Amino acid sequence: MKVGILGGGQLGRMLALAGYPLDLQFVFVDPSATACAAALGQHLCADYTDAAALKQFCAQIDVATYEFENVPAQTAQQVLAQVPLYPPPAALDTAQDRLSEKQCFDRLGIPLPRYVPVASREALTIAVKTTGLPAVLKTRRFGYDGKGQCVLKTEADLDRAWAQLGNTPDGPAKLILEAFVPFEREVSCLAVRSKTGELAFYPLTENQHRNGILRVSTPHANDPMQAQAHDYARRVLEHLQYVGVIGFEFFVAGAQLLANEIAPRVHNSGHWTIEGAQTSQFENHLRAVCGLPLGSTELRGHCAMVNFIGRAPDDAAMAAIPGLHIHHYGKSPRHQRKVGHATITANNKAELDARLAQLQTLIAVCEDG
Ligand code: AMP
Numbered sequence: 001m002k003v004g005i006l007g008g009g010q011l012g013r014m015l016a017l018a019g020y021p022l023d024l025q026f027v028f029v030d031p032s033a034t035a036c037a038a039a040l041g042q043h044l045c046a047d048y049t050d051a052a053a054l055k056q057f058c059a060q061i062d063v064a065t066y067e068f069e070n071v072p073a074q075t076a077q078q079v080l081a082q083v084p085l086y087p088p089p090a091a092l093d094t095a096q097d098r099l100s101e102k103q104c105f106d107r108l109g110i111p112l113p114r115y116v117p118v119a120s121r122e123a124l125t126i127a128v129k130t131t132g133l134p135a136v137l138k139t140r141r142f143g144y145d146g147k148g149q150c151v152l153k154t155e156a157d158l159d160r161a162w163a164q165l166g167n168t169p170d171g172p173a174k175l176i177l178e179a180f181v182p183f184e185r186e187v188s189c190l191a192v193r194s195k196t197g198e199l200a201f202y203p204l205t206e207n208q209h210r211n212g213i214l215r216v217s218t219p220h221a222n223d224p225m226q227a228q229a230h231d232y233a234r235r236v237l238e239h240l241q242y243v244g245v246i247g248f249e250f251f252v253a254g255a256q257l258l259a260n261e262i263a264p265r266v267h268n269s270g271h272w273t274i275e276g277a278q279t280s281q282f283e284n285h286l287r288a289v290c291g292l293p294l295g296s297t298e299l300r301g302h303c304a305m306v307n308f309i310g311r312a313p314d315d316a317a318m319a320a321i322p323g324l325h326i327h328h329y330g331k332s333p334r335h336q337r338k339v340g341h342a343t344i345t346a347n348n349k350a351e352l353d354a355r356l357a358q359l360q361t362l363i364a365v366c367e368d369g
Helices: 010-022 051-060 073-080 089-096 098-107 121-131 157-165 226-239 281-289 315-319 349-366
Strands: 002-006 025-029 042-044 063-066 115-118 135-139 149-152 175-179 185-193 199-201 205-210 213-219 244-253 256-263 302-309 324-328 338-346
Touching: 002 010, 002 051, 002 073, 010 025, 010 281, 025 051, 042 051, 051 073, 063 281, 073 089, 089 098, 089 256, 098 115, 098 175, 098 226, 098 256, 115 121, 121 135, 121 157, 121 175, 135 157, 149 157, 185 226, 185 281, 199 226, 226 244, 226 256, 244 281, 302 349, 315 324, 315 349, 338 349
Parallel strands: 002 025, 002 063, 025 042
Antiparallel strands: 115 175, 135 149, 135 175, 185 199, 185 205, 185 244, 205 213, 213 302, 244 256, 302 338, 324 338
16 A cells, blocks of 8 residues: 655654555655655655646555645645545644634633734734733744744733734734643643544653753653543544544643644654554554554553754764664754654663663753753
8 A cells, every 4th residue: 555645754754664564655745855754755856736746646645644734725635636635634724723723622622721813913912911911922823843932921022022923024924822821741642543433542641842842752651631631632533533643732730731732643742652652653643544443552661752853862872771762864963953852661760760861961962952
């Protein structure tokens, strides 16, 4: 079976690595000549709106999926007219715009921070009355890794925030203002739904960010918030008639989970599943889109995932840490770029913490903040 993937980054690369044992083959569309998934399959180097390239793509594949959520709507429609495409385009429509995403959570009764859409400087002044301060101003579209957002602490920050995000060459930007959540933890729920409606949920994962970028993800076998997270993820998966893996990010505030965002694809906070779960998120995504039964999402033991941001630590030094699994993405070093990750496995929490501390020492000398 041949799987077509829109996007040829590290998520596409790891999907292909999981797919070869299943005898799957891969075709990627990505406009970058250096797309890092290209080593794992055929690479059509073309823009996502290139109709001729998409036709060539669809002619070779049995099923299509994507590894980034900003697939243009017209691209999704064009692909869907020729081959099955999973997850469904409704998931893209919902996840691409923070407003439609939040309206979806509201409709499904999933708690979330107070929010107001903002499209002018005056509207921002009024919106602050609803959210209170501090608050976070975000672009509705194309924000990632903390980009396209700005924290407002006092009234004096409104002008600066509007100047930073509000004015675009095409006129006032479409923004959203959210109440700032003084969260205790950030967690994510990786979940998967098959074509027949079978559901599976990975153990809840706790995530640590720095400068808006995910640094460390640790799954917990018995997180007290897990049942709530699984319930909210189930509502979204069923509402969207979803097929594939979804990443659902939450803030933990007291005894409550507040929804932050969904990613309709495999997710960075689920990379630990490659060595840490019975079936990886990548294999389960492929099982779902190819119409196979899902695999077990159970933990295999203790583990944690650490991202390499900017550049990766020395291989020999990392390989000397027991239980450490290195994943390079084939990307050249660059400031703030995710170039790889490591998953550390261990027999117990103390062993995991000790190994993590060893890795963090190596990361500290090479990472760029
Ligand atoms: P996002 O792109 O929405 O996932 O935001 C990136 C990161 O910014 C999150 O992982 C949080 O650490 C922080 N953040 C975003 N929105 C809020 C909020 N409303 N309250 C507090 N922190 C936030």
